Amino acid sequence: MGRVEGKVALVTGATGGIGRATMERFVREGARVFAFARQEAPLRDAVAQYGASVAYATGDVTEEADVARAVASCLEAFGRIDVVFANAGVEGVVKPLTDVTAEELDEVYRVNVRGTFFTLKHSAPPMVKQGKGSIIVNSSILGITGMAGLSVYAMSKHAVTGLMRTAALELAPQGVRVNSIHPAPIDNRMMRSIERMAAPDAPDAVRDKFTSFIPMGRYGTNEEIADLVLFLGSDESSFCSGATFAADGAFGAF
Template structure:
């Protein structure tokens, strides 16, 4: 029960890594706001997780929607101890000059602007209390980029830099900021990363992971629970690779 009594917001919490993080937080004693642009999926996930989970529909790229999410969490919990910026999108494997402006803009808004918007709403509250933990879900793509995912790689590199600069600025206020960097996993984004989901493509991708398997939502939940717990009170500004050795 390392998160006993803590409250958390998990964006993109209705599926994939976000759902794994929300589930682990609950088993560790936290109350969780499962925030997702798909309100119905968020409600289904919260119902599955039990009474300590609550659903909320949010567009993390829209300032008014993020403000409403923060206010909802504050009215329900009284405070937000943990913020997990997990919501993210990618583009299909494409030469960098051929990615559409629409796809680039969507990725900028969801992968990057959202971190600014959630920080704008929740960091002042954490600073006022003198405590808090923020976890950004980055990617191995931000450390060891692969061809044809150029702008996605760049967005996750941005998130890692944002994590480090937030950490150094907020440390004197008692707020820790870390990131986790998963390799591709069994999530709705897997097909987008690979371009096509075939046994041959899976085998090719898995050959780059020394441990020999994809990341799982449980892997991310375990890493997130540690970094957001008091056990990690001396850890801030790290981008933890949860990747089976992919970045070695």
């Protein structure tokens, strides 16, 4: 029997590295997954690979109507929602805060903050009705620390950490748990983008610098983050709520 056998998980940002790895991990452990993302082709591929274990909707987490429609579609497809992984996010720009434009600030906040807020707002009610559920917010190690050049990203991730804590307090009496995960650099597209923005002519040097900040001496993997999400979505974490879970190779221990 799988660790989330019979559960239904809603995953936003399901076509990215962490989202896709989480979707696959949950399916392997017995869950059905409703995937939500902007691009349809990778979602169709997931259905082709996993069949009836996966359903999907396309849309934009920054649009409240799209998020509400995704939640309704999940309920229509599977009848319930047991786990929500609010994963959709963008890295934004890498530059000093004094150089950040209002448009750049708004772009990151629309996805990372508005999108996460709408996901929790619309997915919580069916779980409250069930009397049980688990919401996992993908923040960042920069949601509990900071780093020069990434002010907008860090600020947005601190915001969703605060949202997680507030939601955990509001929803605990109804049996719904809310936690956040805080990855350090993960070996995926987002980090490649950050490395190139930081030093277009020397992205490998940026990677080496980031790696030097991590006592374990390497980036994490999408699969390692998916394993943490699986734990928080399973009944193994039944008394965990309102907590920040770092997956950072001791980055945040300084």
